[in-house]
Amino acid sequence: MASGGWESPAPSSAGAASFSGLLPKLTPAQLDKQLQDAVQFKAKGNGFYREKRIRSAIGCYHRALLVLRSLDSEVTAGIKGLGTEVPVLTPAQDELLRTTQVDCYNNLAACLLQKQSVDYARVKEYSLCVLQRRPGDAKALYRAGVATLELGDAHTAKQYLTQACRGQPNDANVRKHLLKVEEKLKTELQKEKAMCRGMFSSSPRGEESKAAVTSDESLTSQPSKPHDTTS
Known part of the structure; x- marks a missing residue:
């Protein structure tokens, strides 16, 4: 409440x-x-x-x-x-x-x-009520963007904040949060790229390591030739 x-x-x-x-x-x-x-x-x-x-x-x-x-x-x-x-x-x-x-x-x-202690879900709910009647309301777009960003959806937050910036291009708070969104999206993209590199690079290394172990085992498992002895 x-x-x-x-x-x-x-x-x-x-x-x-x-x-x-x-x-x-x-x-x-x-x-x-x-x-x-x-x-x-x-x-x-x-x-x-x-x-x-x-x-x-x-x-x-x-x-x-x-x-x-x-x-x-x-x-x-x-x-x-x-x-x-x-x-x-x-x-x-x-x-x-x-x-x-x-x-x-x-x-x-x-x-x-x-x-x-901000209830961002409620902030978003109220802001969307405003946007239903006033789709271009810059303040509601800004608040919806801030709330959506805090709720973890940077992509949708960027849409709200970009529209808010068009309506209030000189608003420092709007521009600050839009920059924050861009940084979050950049970080998320870097994490995705790193994850992809890890997925593709882990397989060849594993195969090479496995091949090396197999090769060593094959060498050590061969019986040694007996030495020549005199009778």
Whole structure:
């Protein structure tokens, strides 16, 4: 569980049933109020982040996501026909929901990278949530690249970081991690080459050694000629 005591996994229809019975019919004004509550939670989290109060920031972002989850059509669609009113958002409201959601996931990834013990799997998960909505988001690409590199996949990390570098060519952190990826890939390639050389060179040496042993054994196994003696 992330610091702050809240978890907000990516929306899924499986989790939608948990909202049945919790979604009374909302008026347009009530929908707006809930959306603004989420926006305020996000803004409060931003303030905590600037103050380096990472735990509090994480809690606010999770609270914002929890509010938005109850209004998200991708979540609530799974409970239609169960006698529960499903919120219907206007295009403007839906856009605000998506924007706030993505910002919260992006900010959560940034928060987790500030922790002493980083959950890189969670950083990657949140960053990919952002990239689903904003494929070219440079910050999300950078964080996905950092997390993927730390999780051991340098090839995929290079793809994320290369795209991030295109969006932020002067960002020192992006360039630093891209260099780190290149060094890791170079090291991996050198290890592969060394392994291949070992595989191909070990066989001839073994055969030569075996042949030499066989030759020595054949010489020592031959009976010696008896010396001439006088009667």
